[in-house]
Amino acid sequence: AQSVTQLGSHVSVSEGALVLLRCNYSSSVPPYLFWYVQYPNQGLQLLLKYTSAATLVKGINGFEAEFKKSETSFHLTKPSAHMSDAAEYFCAVTTSGTYKYIFGTGTRLKVLA
């Protein structure tokens, strides 16, 4: 079975500061990993995905994530936070042959002026 754990339900950063949102996964087979963003009263929008190609994945809005098998991690980063980055972020995992996308509990990012 797969699972994801997002460390920190709330993260606050100053505008212009580094954004780091943590995601650790558990999977007995090679995982496919995703980061989604959700703005208030909206659905989820894909930021980026890891599908066993490059371990450093670049996404939209300047976000990127690095797949580290040894650490079972897929942390999301952005060098410089913007006010518009304030939202809820979800990490998700799936594997080959399954219908399930397992989502983490989410991290609410607050950007301080």
Added chain:
Amino acid sequence: EADIYQTPRYLVIGTGKKITLECSQTMGHDKMYWYQQDPGMELHLIHYSYGVNSTEKGDLSSESTVSRIRTEHFPLTLESARPSHTSQYLCASTATGSNTEAFFGQGTRLTVV
């Protein structure tokens, strides 16, 4: 433009009423999903479908039912709404293949009074 649509976006309804939440996608995806999400909380899978005439219950028990008569349409029905059904309902679809991302609708925020 390929997309996934949910209607209505917001619904306030009285206890005991029958409601149907609509979800349609234009991407030809075989797999479709319904998630329930309470404000600021994680997503819980309540129903999924592999294709036409294929529906299964998800991990979270739900009193709702679904149907999949056409590939593009995956409506969710509550025969008798109760206040405990108040939540946000998100519809999603994916193409065949586990390394593909899920595409989400905008969600329906349901309030049962």
